[in-house]
Amino acid sequence: MTHVLDDLDARGLIAHSTDRDALRAELSEGPITYYVGFDPTAPSLHIGNLLQILTARRLQLAGHKPLMLVGGSTGLIGDPKEAGERVMNTKETVGEWVDNIREQVSRFVEFGGDNGATVVNNLDWTAGLSTIDYLRDVGKHFPVNRMLARDVVSSRLESGISYTEFSYVLLQSLDYLELHRRHGCVLQTGGSDQWGNITAGVELIRRADGDKVHALATPLITKADGTKFGKTESGTVWLDPGLTSPYAFYQSWIQAEDSKVIEYLRQFTFLGLDEISQIEAEHLEKPGLRGAQRRLAAEVTTIVHGQEETAAAELASRALFGRGELSELSESTLAAALREAGAVDLAATDRPTVVDAFVAAGLADSKSAARRAVADGGAYVNNERVSDPDLELTTEHLLHGTWAVLRKGKRSISGVSVS
Known part of the structure; x- marks a missing residue:
């Protein structure tokens, strides 16, 4: 059986690690507890966070126990950005986002069994922490010269950085220390942009408790x-x-x-590496078929949204380009697809024509250009070729009583909502 570190390596998922041989030995000796954290600085996680979630899932599938941390306290501050000081969100807003993200991360890991996941919130151990205890028990372990040397801090010194953001690293390091003490956590994973914060936690545990723990970062x-x-x-x-x-x-x-598609298949899917190699061979032979992209889209969408939504997205993708029945699309799927394609709203009282719709939707620069598209046989409404440029879009042309799919030629898609 392939060691989980070898699998992560083969998938291009290890950018940095502390003592890899020691981590390999500890992973081999038996199940370990590890954690990955997410700050609620937005109402939802995104694709970048997904890589961390899937990496946590890979470690769980290898028998290890995940702690999924949602930063109820660190989210109130925010990790420093090179672009400038963050705008702080209200406690109420961050609390709502904590709930959202807790629900999101819970969908990707298993909670039963000996290595069932636990969702933790760092507000639990920081809310009652006094300033004196914080400075004595955490701050004393952080040399200021090393904090100033951090890339993101040094880049902000001239433009200015608040003490709040400057001290963020102490809070994230405290997370690792607390999880080590409370749950026996010995590994933190995260993105390479967090490497400085992650290793600071490793160092805090060494200084405070004298224990050796590990860190692993995925690439950007x-x-x-x-x-x-x-x-x-x-x-x-x-x-x-x-x-x-x-x-x-x-x-x-x-x-x-x-x-990049094969790289993404390795990193964002659970397909075996042998199968991905086969997909790669087929992709190199016939890249125009975009088979690798379709497989990637299907696999990741299924992981995040489920098979039913993936099937609907695949059907919509085919139907919009005339390879499926538009009538089979639900209104929500059709609306989402057309909004993504740049659909615009038109008033039924204006009695819009095909030419009006094509110009409004950006498929033609002018009415004369729209008329030429119709005359050349390259204008379609709901996948039906249009021959009359003055055809009015009435209820008989509107899917679900509202939407019309517009296409110019084979690949230019848009739409209108008429109400």
């Missing part, structure tokens, strides 16, 4: 041009279906670049 996931992965033209790809619809989530993976 990027696009081919080196920019951060997880954003589309419409913004951040969230795990909450109310913020990013399952269709839009599916489409974000369909759009994966050829040079």
